[in-house]
Amino acid sequence: MGKGRGRMTTLYEDTNPRELRVLLEEIHNGNAVLPEFQRDFVWEPGAVAELICSVANGFPAGSILRIRNSRNHFASRGIEGAPAPQPHATFLVLDGQQRLTSLYQALFGTGPFRYFLDIKKLIEGANIDDENVVFYHRAERQHAKAFLAEGQGTDAREIAFQNQAKNLIFPLGYLEGSLHAFNTWKGRVLKYNLTENNGNEMLKLNDALDDIANRYIAPISAYRFPVVTLSAETSAEAICTIFETLNKTGIKLSPFELLTARFFPQGIYLRDLWSAAQEKYPIIEEFQLDPYTVLQAVTLLATNPATLKRRVLMDLKGPQISENWDRTVEALAQGLTFLGEECGIMTPKWLPYGSMLVPLAAVIAKNPIAAAGPVAGARREKLRCWFWRASLGQYYDSAANSKSQLDYEQLPKWFGGGVAPDSVSSFQFKTAELNQVTPRQRAIYRALMCLVMSNGARDFHSNQSMTAALMRANEVDDHHLFPLAFLKESDRRNPKAEFDNVLNRTLIDAKTNKSIGANSPAIYLAPIDEMQGRSQVDAILASHGIEGQTRDALRAAEYRSFLENRRAWFEARIAQATSLPGQPSVEAA
Template sequence: MRECYEGKLQLPDFQRGWVWDQDRIIDLLASISEGFPVGALMTLDASGEVSFAVRPVEGAPAPVKPLEAYLLDGQQRMTSLYQSTFSQMPVATQTAKKQPTKVHFYFDIQAALDPNVARSEAVIAVPEDRVIRENFGRDVKLDLSCEEYEFDALHFPIDRIFDENRWQISAAQWMARDPIARQEKWEMINRFAQEVVNNFTSYHVPVIKLGKDTSRAAVCLVFEKVNTGGKPLDAFELVTAMYASEEFHLRDDWKARRERLIAQKVLAKIEPVEFLQAISLLHTKERRNEAVAKGAEPPAISATRNSLLQVPLDAYKKLAGKVEAGYVAAAKFLHSLKIFNSRDLPYQTQLVPLAAILAELGSTWENDAVRQKLAKWYWCGVFGELYGSAVESRFALDIRDFAPWINGGAEPQTVQRASFEEKRLRTLRSRLSAAYKGVHALLMKSGAEDFKSGQPYVQTVFFDENVDIHHIFPEAWCKSEKIEPAIYNSIVNKTPLASATNRMLGGVAPSAYLGRLHKGNDSNPPIAADRLSAILKSHEIDEALLTSDNFTDFMDDRRSKLLAMIEAAMGKDVVRENILPMGREDDYYGEEELEEAA
């Protein structure tokens, strides 16, 4: 407590605010009063190379002595104890219903000494003025606003627990004025000091002390392991605290960059750690190139948490603008692939190497040959489904391999290892899949035009018309034909359409809604036969199969066309299989698979 008061023990600034409510504080005080363990604290020697911006434990004054240690684990307990036992100020906490409140904590001495009363019931929270009122504040239930009232009511102020001797001396003086009447209370005060107060003053808390040689990565790992009660700490918060020790406000810098980046809707979900990962890729690659030039052992290119913690502030300042430009270029590139919205982005994670590659390439990426290779790499990542897990190692390979590739070197590992199997199409049913979103984008990229308006899906149309992926053979019609959901919900039976167009199609057979499009109505002019044929063709749809409501042959035909589209995007053959036509679900799908899909 003294170290918190003096500032020798402080919180690293990545620690979140104090959040315990008064019931949790009461439980903590009750446990200590009975000598029960409340867990260990963890500190880090502040004299090592790991340096964080700090702040005092909440409620403590400005530091008067040099910092000696960071409190890594135990913030909630130490802050609760400091405010309730060491500070004379009311504890600024909250009720169980999360309403802010300021209270002082007291022991009801009689209840604390009664073995039949739970110790937590002997701890009470009293308002800031130390008066408990009832009847809507009109009546005083308990007044503890001065020491004599405390003695008379046998209520001990817990914020005097380490100054109990003076409180007891005042109690002795109070008793001397009426020794006979107050003898019983004096005896209880003495017993309380021995049985309860001594448990606080002699209490030992285990402290795990991390030495000054502890690495930044170890600090981050340790903190995440012990901080199980709240949101996991990420590397950005640690880096923020480290840069703050050099008087650089990373959080403010990131906030400004993020505001500029999310103006592009495809970047709306960008996370600060992802931005740091892109910086780390470029920084570690620079260090690797420098080592190679000197003939030294080259360090690894990396975007792991450890590497993020090793990015010095001068490297961040040097590369942040470059990476931001890389993300802006990434948005432009994605728009060219008809990916406009973060919701339709196949992999959020693939943005990291994409932005890093584009940051390194600069304006070179707009060269047609480079753009073609970039698109091939991107679609291989999407349809190879390579960015779902263990992505940091793939990031490093991407940034290592891409530049040599455009200069005549070998294909990147992502391109080499990507593989798409024909059977995968039947399992693509929701936008949770990167490949599902990839097909959606490829259809728009290949020139798909809206069934009703005939407009291609450029960015303005996409947002103005609320374009999304919808069924071609409507769901209601498929149900009426007893077709399994596992079949008709496949991406093969879906295509991008404006929301108004999808509503106009309704749940009727394709032949019926094609008739509506041909005929038109008061609000929709008729579409010429050859024009409608061209529109359907832009969606890789055979008009004759749609007109005849031939679902089985339609699915087989369109599957084949989608596979060809995917092959063209990846620049390699998909893995074909010898299977029965897609619409013949009884043979094509096993019974268990159908049940699972349904």
């Protein structure tokens, strides 16, 4: 027991409060830095302004945890907005990064925003935490430049100061944590105003500025954060564990960021690996994926029996990551390309379940689908069936990790001639309920929209095939074919759900949707016909599954007939998409 206590006493170097001024100087001098695995600065400027008010009022703002860095356990990086750090910085900040970065940028005038104090409002009786007493502007905006002339000539700086003096606006970036900077500014303001005010008014202004300095500026400079400094003898493993525990509260880190901390001592730099993956495979970046997806797929590949239990994932070793990362990333890119080309998923918005990507990547890593030939072709055919059945059957609505594990185990057996996986064999879909599917049922709604896209849906505005780039450029989104306002006016008896279902929606660009407005299809299609030609518009409608009697009902604004006929189109498409390879299409229930 004594030996254990002896080890514990080396954990803390000290637990003494530190003045904010000193902490900011350490950052500015490059002696306080972040471990490379720390997350980026994410605070919004409004939160920074609130923190400044709390500090000025002397309110508690949490504690700081850091470690003396003499053993250089981790690669490090500087605080965002601060000068380049020293090669061997004195302290690594483990907890308090967001607050220290906020205060450094605000009080040293760096980063994307500049913060100001409206002293005139304070003199008139406002409190510092009242609205717009502490305010901010983007550094490059004219509002900020009116009071600051960063990087400009003497004349511009003088004009900016005159604006400060006239309006009694103090740039908080002047402070650099010191009361002296405010006193220097105050002297210049008094001298400027002396030419326009009499002596009594000057005395009042001087007293008012002194009062502001004592009430708000001095407390900022003298503010003391509780600081816990860990001993340099603290092990890398202990640091990671502490870091993970701390960051499960407050601004939560993603699992990937926690794992970045866990793997760093093993020489696995997940940030670098993820950046390289996005650069090599742009589709991964386009889909805005959480890199945790890759780690989950790696876990399936690296464990036997395969599992996605968090405990197992957190216990992965460096070689398991190194051996499986590259092939998993390549397989993920292949999977996303496959989903876009053969399942109509052009953008991340239309992916029914992000969790499906985990078994998809792991399965493709061991069973490639990119090569030509009958083997890869048969795998692609079965993966198409799997995607549609798992999505339309809402298979991943619950227990996603367990079901990912099952699919990883069962899909390859199906490829080899075995029975279909549970995700495929358990499929059920009641097409009679199509008119009840709305955007709120996200997965099934997205899958049905993907059916439309996989039908070769074309853009109403350009008549081009849908691509991710076109959808972004033309702001293509899902909209009503019969506008809600038109339906509510013409059919008041039925609830909104009767109008907002998937049968009444398709993918329409922003310009066309604006022209549709609240008009009847019989009205809004006429100018589109005139501009593009009726036959071309009919071809575009057909690409969205609106042809024959469905198209005629749309053009005649016969809503009930339109729903009935479009349901028939969806039923046929669902039956085709979900048919088992080698078997004829079977109508869904």
